[in-house]
Amino acid sequence: MIAGSLAGAILAYLFQVYGTRALGAHAFAPIALLWTSYFIVATVILIPLEQFVTREASRGRRVLRDDRATIALVIGGAALLLGGFTFLTNDAFFSGEPIFVLQAVAVTVGYGVMQVGKGLLAGHRRFAEYGAVLAWEGVARLVAAVAFIAFSSSAPALGWAMVAAPLGVLVVRPFRYDRETVTGVAPTKASGFLSSYVLGSAASQVLLGAAPIGVGALGGSEALRSVVFTTFLLYRAPLTLIYNLQGRLLSLLVRMDSKTNLRRGLLRLVGFGLVLVALAGVVGFFVGPAVVGLLFGPEFRPVAAVAALAAAGVIAGSVTQLMGQALVANGSTGQLASAWVGGLFAGLVTMFLVGGTPDLRVAVGFAVGELVALALACWRTLRK
Numbered sequence: 001m002i003a004g005s006l007a008g009a010i011l012a013y014l015f016q017v018y019g020t021r022a023l024g025a026h027a028f029a030p031i032a033l034l035w036t037s038y039f040i041v042a043t044v045i046l047i048p049l050e051q052f053v054t055r056e057a058s059r060g061r062r063v064l065r066d067d068r069a070t071i072a073l074v075i076g077g078a079a080l081l082l083g084g085f086t087f088l089t090n091d092a093f094f095s096g097e098p099i100f101v102l103q104a105v106a107v108t109v110g111y112g113v114m115q116v117g118k119g120l121l122a123g124h125r126r127f128a129e130y131g132a133v134l135a136w137e138g139v140a141r142l143v144a145a146v147a148f149i150a151f152s153s154s155a156p157a158l159g160w161a162m163v164a165a166p167l168g169v170l171v172v173r174p175f176r177y178d179r180e181t182v183t184g185v186a187p188t189k190a191s192g193f194l195s196s197y198v199l200g201s202a203a204s205q206v207l208l209g210a211a212p213i214g215v216g217a218l219g220g221s222e223a224l225r226s227v228v229f230t231t232f233l234l235y236r237a238p239l240t241l242i243y244n245l246q247g248r249l250l251s252l253l254v255r256m257d258s259k260t261n262l263r264r265g266l267l268r269l270v271g272f273g274l275v276l277v278a279l280a281g282v283v284g285f286f287v288g289p290a291v292v293g294l295l296f297g298p299e300f301r302p303v304a305a306v307a308a309l310a311a312a313g314v315i316a317g318s319v320t321q322l323m324g325q326a327l328v329a330n331g332s333t334g335q336l337a338s339a340w341v342g343g344l345f346a347g348l349v350t351m352f353l354v355g356g357t358p359d360l361r362v363a364v365g366f367a368v369g370e371l372v373a374l375a376l377a378c379w380r381t382l383r384k
Contacts, residue, residue, distance in 0.1 A: 004131020005244040011138025015145055019158050022149050030100060030155045033093045034162065037085055038107055042115075043205055045078040046108075047243055048197035050115040050122075051328055052190065054247045057123020058254035060182025064116075064175065070190040075112030079105045095155065103159040110166035117174035122247030124177045134244060136168030193333050200324075200337030203344040207369050208236060208317060211310075211362050214351055220358035223299070228359050231292050231302045232366075235284075235314045242321050249322065253329035263382060266326060270378055273319030277312050277371075284311030302359065309363035316370040323377045335380040343373025 016035075020028045049071065056063045064071070086094060086104040094100040114133065121130040144164040148157035211232045212225040220228075256262050288307030292300055302310075320339065327336040347369020354364050 001127040001131040001245060001248060004134040005241055007131075008134035008138040008244070009240070011135070011142050015138070015142050015161070018142070018145055018149075022153060023155060023158070027155055028158075030094045030097070031158045031162070033089075034086070034100060034104060034107070034159060037082060038104070038111070038162075040205060040209070041078050041082045041108060042111060043243065044201045045074065045081075045198055046112055046115045048194055048201055048333075049074045049112065050119040050247065051197065051250060052188070052193055053116050053119025054122040054250050055254055055328065055331075056188060057120050057178070058251045059185050059188075060180060061185050061187065062178055062180040063120065063123075064178045066187060067190060070194070071112075071116055074194065075109055075116075078112060079108040082108045097156060099156050100159060103156070103163055106163045107159075107166075110163060114166040114169040117169045117172070118247065120177050121172070121174045122251050124181075125251055126174070126177060127248055129172050129174065130247065133169050133172050133174065136171045137165050138168075140168040141165035188331055193331060196333035196337045197328070200333065200340040203337070203340035204317065204321075204373070207340070207344045207347055207366065207373070208232070208239070208314075211366060214362040214365065215358045218351070218358035218361055224357075224359055227300050227302050228306070228362060230296045230300045231288075231307060231310050232314075234292060234295065235288075235310050238314060238318045239321060242318055246321065246325055249325045250329055253326055256329075262326065266323065266378075266381060269319065269322060273315070273322075273374075277315045277319070280315040281308045281312035284308040306359050306363040309360075309367040313363075313367040313370040316367070316374045320370065320374045320377045323374070323381050326381045327377070332380070336377065339373050339376035339380055342376045343369040343371075345369075346372040 019031055023031075053063050053067075053071070056067065061067075083101055083105040086101045087098075090096055090098060090101065114137065118130055118133055121127070121133065141161050141164065145158055145161035148160050151157065209232070212229040215225045215228050253262065285304045285308035288311055289301045289304055292302055292307065320343075324336045324339070327333065347365040349365075350368040351361050351365030354361050356364070
């Protein structure tokens, strides 16, 4: 599972490197926007859907038979959202080419189906095959990109490569594992579970991804916004990996019988996580600016305090994401949403109250927001 996640991440990076070199920065811009907008829709809507499928499959229910209407509604809604965004911003962000609207819908539907397949694999503890899905997704995207660019060196060609990527799930055939393993299990109320989870995911993504917008709102220059964007983009890699690995933890938590063992394990996670938060802050302060400058260029190098706060905040957010799996396993997604919304509110208030340069104020607000979300998630989880 870890190997597949790493392979998928490397192959995704190679796709972007190949695409930028084949098309150039200007022509690649619509693909960058399509990738970014899809990532937001996936983390806010499709990952909660995957977690719902994982939880129900872990409980022994036959998901595709019992929840197909819910699955179709969620995937359809996500596709409509991304397709609508692409249509409304077609001239501004997508070179005025309507084919990107069709590709946005197709990408969302394809990945929605893939997320359901991943949920089934995680729920039935087929973790090696879960990793294989991630690897095949990356292979399919990169191979399709090379083939389509050879036919037509254009951004829509890479868009079709993104459409082809989730077809890699068909190699593993995860849907054959959809079966009932425990009889008489009451279904989870999908509307309440998913709506609360989507709200929490949206709050967490705003907290994580809106740093450049915050810098702009506080009067920061375009150059400063770029510095903050690249810094947070690099540092959020642990969270991206956790999104692919958390299904294994959720499957385990759903099956766990002893609340005492669960509480002990969560306390250890919190303790270890806080140590990592402090360590990340120290490493970010002394090493972080140099790493960002080395990878993106010296003009993107952040100040040490911003690098430290961003690194510490991302690790705090990662621990919160893992802690929240206990609430997801229990079906308490409303409490998880309240933790993330509380963290977002605390971060926004802090950002506008503290002094300093725009990038430092945003970094302080981000770190405070992530720590507040962690504290609330711990309180919600450990009182169970």
